[in-house]
Amino acid sequence: TLATASLAFAQTYPIKPVTWIVPFAAGGPTDALARSIAERVARELGQPIIIDNSPGAGGTVGTAKAARATPDGYTMLVGHMGYMGAAPALYKKLAYDPVKDFEPVFRFPDTPLVLMVRKEHPAKDIQGLIDFGKKNPDKLFISNAGVGSSSHLIAALVASSAGIKVTLVPYKGAGPALVDVIGGQVDGMFDQTNTALPQITETKVRALAVTSKVRLPQLKDVPTLAETVLPGFEASTWYGIYAPKGTPKAALDKVQQAYLKVMTDKAFTGKMSEQAIQLLPPEQYTGAALGKHTEAEVLRWRVVAAKTNISLD
Ligand code: MLT
DSSP states (O other): OHHHHHHHHHHHOOSSOEEEEESSOTTSHHHHHHHHHHHHHHHHHTSOEEEEEOOOGGGHHHHHHHHHSOSSSSEEEEEEHIIIIIHHHHOTTOSSOTTTTEEEEEEOOBEEEEEEEETTOSOOSHHHHHHHHHHSTTOOEEEESSTTSHHHHHHHHHHHHHTOOOEEEEOSSHHHHHHHHHTTSSSEEEEEHHHHGGGOSTTTEEEEEEOSSSOOGGGTTSOBTTTTTSTTOOOEEOEEEEEETTOOHHHHHHHHHHHHHHTTOHHHHHHHHHTTOBOOOGGGGBHHHHHHHHHHHHHHHHHHHHHTTOOOO
């Protein structure tokens, strides 16, 4: 009967590898954070978690693919603030609804972002960059991971709040976007700390500001946007694992429990803190908390997008 089948499922899931869709190219912060968490959650589940990088359109292509996946517990999405929070306000024809088409499973810790410029750029600090942007409208080329990615959203927000016009250059992920800042093909970008920190040396890129409320221990001499040009400004990328609507609750619970256990491992979470990843109170990691957060963020970004007219297509 159905009852025995669902009991059998609950007792045996997962019986094969689980796929997590990362809707950006490999090598970016979402990919890096997802892989580090997947590796540990897989150990708890007793099955590999395979990362499927499906980039495009700021993460909305891979997200639409996840929304259409078979809801059997073997395909989930690595979601984040951009394509699961802001996208409904940015894309008129979005192929999914972040709330209606998904079940929230658990939330990752957050990552603040660092504004980095190519080492030869004349701007020596954030004020110098804004002055340059004011004198040279559209001549600041800022790379990002596509419309609706957090590197795009934060750049658009900061440019709009600072009253400058920049040229946003989209890539398939922040990984490739950062390569071109290091190579000097573009002038700068906002990248999450877990991938930005290792690149921040005089020889590669120069960090001008961070989006966190207070300075980061790893970048003591890099000011926050709030203390310099945008009083009160604070932003970080939030993430979470979502399953397509209809996925059996037993699968959601098992994956969530595995993660909550992993996040009690101080050695693991300590390594995250070293990357300036912002750990959250444990109750904020649950699927229920992620579901509430997603709904609140979809509403918040409608207001933000309307105020700063960063809606796009
Ligand atoms: C972004 O929002 O910019 C993404 O996190 C980029 C990425 O992870 O590749």
